[in-house]
Amino acid sequence: MGDEIRRNMALFPIGIVMKLTDLTARQIRYYEQHELIVPARTAGNQRLFSFNDVERLLEIKSLIEKGVNIAGIKQVMNPVSKESEDATVVSELSEVKRRELSDAQLHRLLKQQLLEKRPGKASLIQGQLSRFYNKK
DNA sequence: ATTCTAACA
DNA sequence: TGTTAGTA
Numbered sequence: 001m002g003d004e005i006r007r008n009m010a011l012f013p014i015g016i017v018m019k020l021t022d023l024t025a026r027q028i029r030y031y032e033q034h035e036l037i038v039p040a041r042t043a044g045n046q047r048l049f050s051f052n053d054v055e056r057l058l059e060i061k062s063l064i065e066k067g068v069n070i071a072g073i074k075q076v077m078n079p080v081s082k083e084s085e086d087a088t089v090v091s092e093l094s095e096v097k098r099r100e101l102s103d104a105q106l107h108r109l110l111k112q113q114l115l116e117k118r119p120g121k122a123s124l125i126q127g128q129l130s131r132f133y134n135k136k
Numbered sequence: 137a138t139t140c141t142a143a144c145a
Numbered sequence: 146t147g148t149t150a151g152t153a
Contacts, residue, residue: 013138014138014139014140016138017139024146025139025149026146026147026148029141043141044153045139045141046141046153047140
């Protein structure tokens with residue numbers, strides 16, 4: 001398998017990624033600070049994102065909408081490694097498989113946080129959990 | 137015209 | 146997270 005190189009090619013600037021993901025530049029840069037994504041840089045320090053980066057951002061966006069914060073996302077998503085040796089592994093999983101895995105891990109997180117209802121530590125989930133205890 | 141970092145009436 | 150300032 002070798003089109004992974006194409007999925008990891010740094011191609012578009014933040015402006016395009018904003019439109020592709022409906023995320024603000026602030027959010028995209030914020031997620032990068034927390035190592036959820038590691039876009040390449042041009043000689044002029046401009047960020048260049050790959051298709052994989054965009055996919056990850058969409059995943060992040062999805063989790064954020066489910067109420068998961070950065071700490072939670074870090075646990076659910078595969079951490080970005082070296083020069084994308086991990087992006088290769090990730091690309092070997094089908095889109096559906098990845099979603100199933102994410103949901104399973106999300107449930108684990110939910111169960112975990114429901115058990116450690118201890119005050120003091122910040123919860124990994126914030127708000128709208130309706131999908132899990134309400135929905136069907 | 138775009139993007140970047142840093143910072144907060 | 147928004148937003149703005151001062152650059153590159």
